[in-house]
Amino acid sequence: MMLSRIANSLFWMGRYLERIEHMARFSKVQYYSSLDAPMSLNKKRVLESMLEMNGLPKNFCKHTDEEVLFHISIARTNSYSILSCLNAARENARGARDTISSELWEAINTYYNKLNDYNTKPFDTDEFIDIVELILANSAIIKGLIDNTLFHREERALICEGIHIERAIQISRILIAKLDDIAHIEKSNLESAIETFHWGTLLKSAESFDMCHRFYRKVPNKLNSLEFLLFNFEFPKSLAFNLAQAERHLLTIAKTKNDVNSSPLYFLGKLIAKIRYTKLEEVSDDMTTFANNNLSDIYRIAAGLESKYLSY
Amino acid sequence: MSTSLFGNYEIDPKIFDEAFSPHKKQRIQYEKLFEELKNYSFTDINDLNEYARRSFINQGITFNVYSDQDTGIERIFPFDIFPRIIPQQEWQQIEKGVLQRNMAINLFLKDIYNEKKILKDKVFPTDLLFSCEFYNKHMLNFIPNGEIYTHVCGTDLIKHSDGEYYVLEDNARCPSGVSYVMSNRDTMKKIFSHVFSRHQVQSVHEYPDQLLATMQSVAPVGVDDPVCVLLTPGVYNSAYYEHAFLALNMGIQLVEGRDLFVDKNFVYMKTIYGPKRVDVIYRRVDDDFIDPLVFRPDSRLGVAGLMSAYRDGNVTLMNAPGTGAADDKAVYTYLPDIIKYYLGEEPIIKNVQTFRCEKDDELKYVLENIEKLVIKPVDQSGGYGILIGSNSTKLERENMKASIKNDRRKYIAQPIMSLSVHPTYIDETSKYEQRHIDLRAFTLMGNDRQYVLKGGLTRVALSRGNLMVNSSQGGGSKDTWVLG
Numbered sequence A: 001m002m003l004s005r006i007a008n009s010l011f012w013m014g015r016y017l018e019r020i021e022h023m024a025r026f027s028k029v030q031y032y033s034s035l036d037a038p039m040s041l042n043k044k045r046v047l048e049s050m051l052e053m054n055g056l057p058k059n060f061c062k063h064t065d066e067e068v069l070f071h072i073s074i075a076r077t078n079s080y081s082i083l084s085c086l087n088a089a090r091e092n093a094r095g096a097r098d099t100i101s102s103e104l105w106e107a108i109n110t111y112y113n114k115l116n117d118y119n120t121k122p123f124d125t126d127e128f129i130d131i132v133e134l135i136l137a138n139s140a141i142i143k144g145l146i147d148n149t150l151f152h153r154e155e156r157a158l159i160c161e162g163i164h165i166e167r168a169i170q171i172s173r174i175l176i177a178k179l180d181d182i183a184h185i186e187k188s189n190l191e192s193a194i195e196t197f198h199w200g201t202l203l204k205s206a207e208s209f210d211m212c213h214r215f216y217r218k219v220p221n222k223l224n225s226l227e228f229l230l231f232n233f234e235f236p237k238s239l240a241f242n243l244a245q246a247e248r249h250l251l252t253i254a255k256t257k258n259d260v261n262s263s264p265l266y267f268l269g270k271l272i273a274k275i276r277y278t279k280l281e282e283v284s285d286d287m288t289t290f291a292n293n294n295l296s297d298i299y300r301i302a303a304g305l306e307s308k309y310l311s312y
Numbered sequence B: 001m002s003t004s005l006f007g008n009y010e011i012d013p014k015i016f017d018e019a020f021s022p023h024k025k026q027r028i029q030y031e032k033l034f035e036e037l038k039n040y041s042f043t044d045i046n047d048l049n050e051y052a053r054r055s056f057i058n059q060g061i062t063f064n065v066y067s068d069q070d071t072g073i074e075r076i077f078p079f080d081i082f083p084r085i086i087p088q089q090e091w092q093q094i095e096k097g098v099l100q101r102n103m104a105i106n107l108f109l110k111d112i113y114n115e116k117k118i119l120k121d122k123v124f125p126t127d128l129l130f131s132c133e134f135y136n137k138h139m140l141n142f143i144p145n146g147e148i149y150t151h152v153c154g155t156d157l158i159k160h161s162d163g164e165y166y167v168l169e170d171n172a173r174c175p176s177g178v179s180y181v182m183s184n185r186d187t188m189k190k191i192f193s194h195v196f197s198r199h200q201v202q203s204v205h206e207y208p209d210q211l212l213a214t215m216q217s218v219a220p221v222g223v224d225d226p227v228c229v230l231l232t233p234g235v236y237n238s239a240y241y242e243h244a245f246l247a248l249n250m251g252i253q254l255v256e257g258r259d260l261f262v263d264k265n266f267v268y269m270k271t272i273y274g275p276k277r278v279d280v281i282y283r284r285v286d287d288d289f290i291d292p293l294v295f296r297p298d299s300r301l302g303v304a305g306l307m308s309a310y311r312d313g314n315v316t317l318m319n320a321p322g323t324g325a326a327d328d329k330a331v332y333t334y335l336p337d338i339i340k341y342y343l344g345e346e347p348i349i350k351n352v353q354t355f356r357c358e359k360d361d362e363l364k365y366v367l368e369n370i371e372k373l374v375i376k377p378v379d380q381s382g383g384y385g386i387l388i389g390s391n392s393t394k395l396e397r398e399n400m401k402a403s404i405k406n407d408r409r410k411y412i413a414q415p416i417m418s419l420s421v422h423p424t425y426i427d428e429t430s431k432y433e434q435r436h437i438d439l440r441a442f443t444l445m446g447n448d449r450q451y452v453l454k455g456g457l458t459r460v461a462l463s464r465g466n467l468m469v470n471s472s473q474g475g476g477s478k479d480t481w482v483l484g
Helices: A003-035 A041-054 A058-062 A063-071 A082-095 A100-118 A127-150 A156-185 A193-205 A210-218 A222-231 A241-255 A263-279 A280-309 B030-037 B044-061 B064-073 B090-113 B126-130 B177-189 B193-198 B207-217 B240-250 B307-312 B337-345 B360-368 B394-406
Strands: B062-063 B074-076 B081-084 B152-159 B165-171 B230-231 B253-255 B260-263 B266-271 B274-280 B280-283 B316-318 B373-377 B411-415 B421-426 B431-446 B450-452 B457-461 B476-483
Touching: A003 A063, A003 A082, A003 A127, A003 A193, A003 A280, A041 A058, A041 A063, A041 A156, A063 A082, A063 A210, A063 B165, A100 A127, A100 A263, A156 A193, A156 A222, A156 A241, A156 A280, A156 B090, A193 A210, A193 A222, A210 A222, A222 A241, A222 A263, A222 A280, A241 A263, A241 A280, A241 B165, A241 B260, A263 A280, A263 B064, B030 B081, B030 B177, B044 B074, B044 B177, B062 B316, B074 B152, B081 B090, B081 B421, B081 B431, B090 B152, B090 B165, B090 B337, B090 B431, B152 B266, B177 B193, B177 B230, B177 B240, B177 B457, B207 B230, B207 B240, B207 B274, B207 B280, B207 B316, B207 B431, B207 B457, B240 B253, B240 B421, B260 B307, B266 B307, B280 B307, B316 B360, B360 B394, B373 B457, B411 B450, B421 B457
Parallel strands: B081 B476, B230 B253, B230 B280, B280 B316
Antiparallel strands: B062 B074, B152 B165, B152 B431, B260 B266, B266 B274, B373 B411, B421 B431, B431 B450, B431 B457, B457 B476
């Protein structure tokens, strides 16, 4: 038995939990890579890129590193901060308190309290790395509890649907942000150390550097980085993998209405087919358009899914 | 006393101390516990308190203080780790007493909404009944499934300086606090596992099962496997933790008004599989808000058409609407008469002597002796609107006198009862001090079944000399051990 309202809460809990992880990892990788980046990498641009990924206006950058990191991570006044997203995840979990396990609820609540505790101490850039580590460790714990303390039925399918949809979105957004960074490199520097640096940070932001390196057995470049993050159905951070998982969980959800030919499933299947049968050479000239089109498709699928199954 | 924790414990011999005699001798039921506590220092107690505090915060047993919301501060209901211990015999009297009371209340409610015999026999004044704020005309000429009105009742008891229990008030609407009983116990078992093993403490954990069985027993006629739900006002309600806790532990759905709808006088919930019929609703939403078609039209917490489905017998609400007529503080004064009238028995637990300001001679006494009395509005809970004569200024007393004369039906007065005290660890002074306590006993009544939770919630007033134990007045709680 599951209320539609609870289904909605579980889906959004998954989305917020996943979003937090990407915000934290992206900001960390960007910021720390910039500290010893090749000379022409502009610090201002790094901060701008972090702010944009986290939904803040670019002009925030007249402030110091500390201020930017603070506002991204634990500012209560910023409704897009990691802390605010975690609070949203927690409020959704609280609303679904009778559906999820006590272990999962307590882990999410403790996670929030620990992060919130950083608001009581002075903040500097060293604090930021602690915060990111706290987030990544707790994300892993919570995903373990989702897999191991819930029924593998609708309840977990809804959370996982949220997680995979959100991950597909965030991977696409990170990719678009990096393509933008690379587009700003002066022509003379293309295919130089600085471009390699950007592809490396792209993969690290998606926690994919090691596996990509291992898969192709060479230093990441434009072609292998993009192919890996977009089209590899076996790697859990790739767009292809997450869409396939989203389809699997959506089927579980759709069965509750005996409706496996619904429009969200149709559009998701169509997008997966496009990813499966597109070759990188066909799209590498205008990667940004390709990535943007995928992103709008995913947004449309998520909205359709919500109105079809989760409205109340 | 040799133990360091209680070496400097000060005793006021005029008040009943639950753990010590006036000569500072340990009471027998506490001896084993004191023996165990000899091994503890104040540092240990501090550490255990901190552990308990963390554990409550991480479980989310918190309430928001609304003015604090901007800073995101959540408070816990303060918890004192020194348990209150009630010997078996003493408890049996309490259990019999609250059951007797609730049986009588239930018969009273059935009567006042149907035959009104008690009015015709002039045992209870008609005008008093019809002036009750919570007397609900939508309940007239209707008997709920199973003939039960107060499925869940919380009876507040105090122990006076004479060592006797008195009923302070009945909470017959939506009494809360039972989740604290269970959470307090869980925390205590983690902290004091070895102490537990030396005592035969009665379990409190069957409460959710008993509550569910109570719900099932009052299902609409002909429903074999009833769908039961708990209706909450939502996550922003201060008792939301309790609602979620009970739903989770009963394995039933926690619903909000917006999850339910009424179609052809049946109630349904909106699930991802489509509408699903609901048979029994344990509602933690006040009468006024449960159905905008019948009660407050601006309510967004209720379900339109619910009362009509209820009166058709298609769904059971617990507690029944209109039970507030029985916990009105002026009605309380008649409880001994009500018990005698319906059950032909003497009350097992006494009422506190109460003066009704609407009676001329009693009003005169109240006005002349106001500094020796507690004045309470009849229709409020949570300790709001109360004047304690001895702790008030002349101006406050004069204002109160004017309010009483202005609306005599609204006020009752009681002698200032000396609530018993209990050793309680006080952070500011880092030592154990006497603090006033009360006890809320929880009773469940179903179709041919009754149950009293063995333990109940001991509330403690944390500031010195304070008699108000309500959480809204800065009270805390203690685990309550009924010995087997």
